[in-house]
Amino acid sequence: xxxxxxxxxxQSVVVLLVMSLLVFLGVFAIGNPVDILISPQADQEDIxxxxxxxxxxxxxWEQYWIFLQNALHGNLGMSFAHGTPALRLIFERMPxxxxxxxxxxxxxxxxxxxxxxxxxxxPNGVAGKSIMTVSILGFSLxxxxxxxxxxMVFAVQLGWLPSNGRGExxxxxxxxxxxxTVDGIRHLILPAVTLSLLNIAMVIRLTRAGxxxxxxxxxxxFARAKGLSNSRIVGVHVLKNIMIPIVTVIALQFGxxxxxxxxxxxxxxxxGMGKLIIDSIQLLDRPVIVAYLMVIxxxxxxxxxxxxxxxxxxxxxxxxxxxxx
Amino acid sequence: xxxxxVKKAMGGMLAETLGKTAAAVLLAGAIGLGLAGPAQAVDLKxxxxxxxxxxxxxxxxxxxxxxVSEHVFDSxxxxxxxxxxxxxxxxxxxxxxxxxxxxxxxKGVKWHDGSELTTEDVVWSLDRPATILNSPxxxxxxxKAIINxxxxxxxxxxxxxxxxxxxxLNDLTSIFMVQKKATQGLTSxxxxxxxxxxxxxxxxxxxxxxxxxxELVKNPDYWGPKPAWDKVTLxxxxxxxxxxxxxxxxxxxxxxxxxxxxxxxxxxDPKLSFFSKxxxxxxxxxxxxKRDKSPFVTTKDGQPMDKNxxxxxxxxNAISMAINRQGIKDRLMEGLSEPTNNLVxxxxxxxxxxxxxxxxxxxxxxxxxxxxxxxxxxxVTLHTPNNRYVNDExxxxxxxxxxxxxxxATKVEGMPMATYSSKGIKHEWSFGLLGxxxxxxxxxxxxxxxxxxxxxxxxxxxxxxxxxxxxxxDVVLEKALATVDDxxxxxxxxxxxxxxxxxxxxxxxxQQVTTWATQKGITYTPRTDERTYAHNxxxx
Numbered sequence: 001x002x003x004x005x006x007x008x009x010x011q012s013v014v015v016l017l018v019m020s021l022l023v024f025l026g027v028f029a030i031g032n033p034v035d036i037l038i039s040p041q042a043d044q045e046d047i048x049x050x051x052x053x054x055x056x057x058x059x060x061w062e063q064y065w066i067f068l069q070n071a072l073h074g075n076l077g078m079s080f081a082h083g084t085p086a087l088r089l090i091f092e093r094m095p096x097x098x099x100x101x102x103x104x105x106x107x108x109x110x111x112x113x114x115x116x117x118x119x120x121x122x123p124n125g126v127a128g129k130s131i132m133t134v135s136i137l138g139f140s141l142x143x144x145x146x147x148x149x150x151x152m153v154f155a156v157q158l159g160w161l162p163s164n165g166r167g168e169x170x171x172x173x174x175x176x177x178x179x180x181t182v183d184g185i186r187h188l189i190l191p192a193v194t195l196s197l198l199n200i201a202m203v204i205r206l207t208r209a210g211x212x213x214x215x216x217x218x219x220x221x222f223a224r225a226k227g228l229s230n231s232r233i234v235g236v237h238v239l240k241n242i243m244i245p246i247v248t249v250i251a252l253q254f255g256x257x258x259x260x261x262x263x264x265x266x267x268x269x270x271x272g273m274g275k276l277i278i279d280s281i282q283l284l285d286r287p288v289i290v291a292y293l294m295v296i297x298x299x300x301x302x303x304x305x306x307x308x309x310x311x312x313x314x315x316x317x318x319x320x321x322x323x324x325x
Numbered sequence: 326x327x328x329x330x331v332k333k334a335m336g337g338m339l340a341e342t343l344g345k346t347a348a349a350v351l352l353a354g355a356i357g358l359g360l361a362g363p364a365q366a367v368d369l370k371x372x373x374x375x376x377x378x379x380x381x382x383x384x385x386x387x388x389x390x391x392x393v394s395e396h397v398f399d400s401x402x403x404x405x406x407x408x409x410x411x412x413x414x415x416x417x418x419x420x421x422x423x424x425x426x427x428x429x430x431x432k433g434v435k436w437h438d439g440s441e442l443t444t445e446d447v448v449w450s451l452d453r454p455a456t457i458l459n460s461p462x463x464x465x466x467x468x469k470a471i472i473n474x475x476x477x478x479x480x481x482x483x484x485x486x487x488x489x490x491x492x493x494l495n496d497l498t499s500i501f502m503v504q505k506k507a508t509q510g511l512t513s514x515x516x517x518x519x520x521x522x523x524x525x526x527x528x529x530x531x532x533x534x535x536x537x538x539x540e541l542v543k544n545p546d547y548w549g550p551k552p553a554w555d556k557v558t559l560x561x562x563x564x565x566x567x568x569x570x571x572x573x574x575x576x577x578x579x580x581x582x583x584x585x586x587x588x589x590x591x592x593x594d595p596k597l598s599f600f601s602k603x604x605x606x607x608x609x610x611x612x613x614x615k616r617d618k619s620p621f622v623t624t625k626d627g628q629p630m631d632k633n634x635x636x637x638x639x640x641x642n643a644i645s646m647a648i649n650r651q652g653i654k655d656r657l658m659e660g661l662s663e664p665t666n667n668l669v670x671x672x673x674x675x676x677x678x679x680x681x682x683x684x685x686x687x688x689x690x691x692x693x694x695x696x697x698x699x700x701x702x703x704x705v706t707l708h709t710p711n712n713r714y715v716n717d718e719x720x721x722x723x724x725x726x727x728x729x730x731x732x733x734a735t736k737v738e739g740m741p742m743a744t745y746s747s748k749g750i751k752h753e754w755s756f757g758l759l760g761x762x763x764x765x766x767x768x769x770x771x772x773x774x775x776x777x778x779x780x781x782x783x784x785x786x787x788x789x790x791x792x793x794x795x796x797x798x799d800v801v802l803e804k805a806l807a808t809v810d811d812x813x814x815x816x817x818x819x820x821x822x823x824x825x826x827x828x829x830x831x832x833x834x835x836q837q838v839t840t841w842a843t844q845k846g847i848t849y850t851p852r853t854d855e856r857t858y859a860h861n862x863x864x865x
Contacts (some may be wrong), residue, residue: 081461282741
């Protein structure tokens with residue numbers, strides 16, 4: 001197991017290096033950040049001085065080399081537009097995005113699994129069929145449309161919930177969290193629902209398929225013959241056996257949710273990381289773009305590693321091989 | 326009675342008593358708060374359309390940063406809603422000689438911590454912009470003309486330039502006064518936590534949550550007209566639909582930049598008030614005026630041309646005549662644009678009333694094109710940003726249709742501003758749409774940047790993407806930039822504008838109009854410089 005983890009770490013370092021190089025080249029290909037950022041009132045001399053001050057007059061390979069050296073010290077550069085260290089910008093915004101992502105995943109689990117079980121146990125009933133139809137909507141409706149519709153209905157027409165922003169936060173271990181206040185929860189509801197829709201649909205379908213397959217298995221017939229109650233059969237035996245693919249998918253989706261909460265964050269003016277990356281791309285704020293992508297890639301790598309380890313623990317038939325030959 | 330019953334009864338009575346006591350306490354508390362508390366605090370929440378990147382007023386010359394800084398800090402001179410210069414912290418000024426300006430600072434202006442503003446702070450604030458590190462756009466473009474500062478007394482200061490510099494006042498509108506004591510040794514980053522956020526402005530700084538909001542409270546000792554609001558929250562909501570939804574749902578009481586598709590609805594809504602004003606931002610077309618073989622100019626069937634028709638002033642003027650500016654205003658901009666043939670709106674210094682808006686005349690345009698030697702027209706690609714100006718890509722498409730009708734087959738190529746300007750600065754486009762906002766409130770700003778021959782030593786032609794060069798115009802412009810007398814300078818600037826526009830250096834389309842919307846009962850004094858100030862909102 002240890003060898004496996006070490007090998008994974010080494011692969012991850014390679015991935016990070018390649019990714020940072022690609023971003024450097026990519027942003028360089030679009031153009032010079034100073035041209036976007038500097039005031040139009042500035043003259044050529046000012047532009048030259050600003051370019052030199054930001055280190056953008058050096059050849060690309062030299063800029064990349066400086067970046068690598070700083071990265072080893074934990075410094076991923078200063079944002080051009082904000083004048084703050086890029087990593088600090090990202091970590092400032094991370095709790096907000098994490099909060100939203102965790103809520104979305106919890107919604108997916110606690111709504112998706114029961115609904116999927118129900119649909120799987122009564123596939124031909126009215127409830128079962130309507131759950132499946134609604135799940136198709138979850139796949140096909142675009143996030144930004146759903147978000148705006150929810151705002152229109154619940155905030156503008158009914159006035160029940162706030163239309164945007166994050167609620168009051170409470171500091172826990174120095175991290176501001178908003179789900180611990182009533183105001184915070186009110187602000188969380190609409191964006192979390194918008195973000196989780198796709199995942200709820202996916203979990204419903206997975207659970208339903210798994211349930212239908214499991215109910216036909218011999219062990220279920222045997223359990224029924226033994227006289228176990230229905231709730232015990234479904235709640236304990238069937239559920240445990242269908243969990244593995246669901247857990248895997250949910251864990252992988254978690255990374256996607258964090259990375260792609262961009263649309264939801266823009267619509268709900270949620271001060272998270274996703275909005276930061278979009279704004280930085282428009283401003284060609286290269287240090288922030290590079291830092292953000294590296295943080296996300298690291299996150300994906302860690303999640304994938306965790307899923308692999310948990311998978312091997314859940315399913316006794318799978319063993320992570322330490323290749324000896 | 327059994328013990329159980331007694332216990333139940335006791336419990337019941339206890340609960341009842343507790344409940345009654347609690348209710349009484351709450352009620353007393355509520356009344357107490359109501360009686361003893363101060364008058365109702367009047368709060369204002371505004372939704373802005375782009376977030377600032379720093380709280381340091383000297384860090385980055387960016388519109389949204391300046392907009393927020395104006396609430397907490399003041400400059401020596403300010404711009405009124407029509408972009409005319411008015412006294413700020415300096416109550417009067419005079420020219421001692423051609424090179425020296427003397428400013429008298431208002432007496433008794435208090436910083437937010439109670440101490441008094443003196444010329445020591447003024448000197449510090451004029452020096453500080455040049456010392457800022459890591460800024461992508463420093464403010465020292467506005468202070469570098471000042472080569473010497475002489476403090477006469479606590480309230481009088483003389484600023485000297487090495488050449489006659491008529492733009493001194495316009496430049497000073499962008500430099501905010503900060504307290505020397507509070508900002509010594511601070512980096513721009515420190516301001517985000519509130520360090521150094523001691524100003525003289527109408528509001529005191531409370532807190533800043535990056536990309537989310539800025540919280541302010543009223544400054545009761547403000548030297549100017551007292552703001553109507555006790556607490557102000559500036560929220561940043563870039564998504565236009567969300568911004569409007571926030572106003573409709575009551576989460577904010579005012580917004581700036583009403584999204585264009587919702588304008589008719591907002592104007593008719595009885596629960597909302599709508600305000601608009603002509604902006605200093607002009608939308609115009611520029612042409613490749615240098616190359617004989619221009620990459621995006623072709624014959625009608627797509628073959629490259631040996632001669633570049635855009636170098637001929639008659640072709641450029643024909644293009645100007647072919648554009649239906651009124652049609653764009655009525656059908657595309659919902660009436661919210663002002664067709665123009667000038668570079669600045671009428672209230673700005675240097676506006677030339679003799680340059681009338683070009684009438685829509687497709688027949689005349691075709692005749693002029695034929696005169697220039699292109700009776701059958703030619704082909705061209707019009708490049709434009711698609712995320713920068715109001716309806717930018719749609720305006721370009723309308724213009725393309727107008728031009729195709731007179732024989733110039735036009736294709737439109739839209740792209741995000743980041744890509745567009747990176748290539749535009751390298752002169753890669755042949756024909757494009759762009760905008761310019763005269764932040765200094767006068768016309769030498771666009772003349773210098775867009776139409777003067779490129780000269781990095783003089784700082785001319787920084788945004789002259791078509792490399793237009795008319796030495797006659799440059800001579801007049803340079804004379805104007807050295808003329809301190811307002812009347813003389815105005816005449817020279819008008820002359821320079823006329824030379825460049827009549828030559829078709831650029832073709833102005835219209836001045837943008839900025840929009841604001843509030844909940845009924847709140848009025849706003851709209852501004853030509855597009856800024857949104859909480860102190861300009863008043864309850865009716």
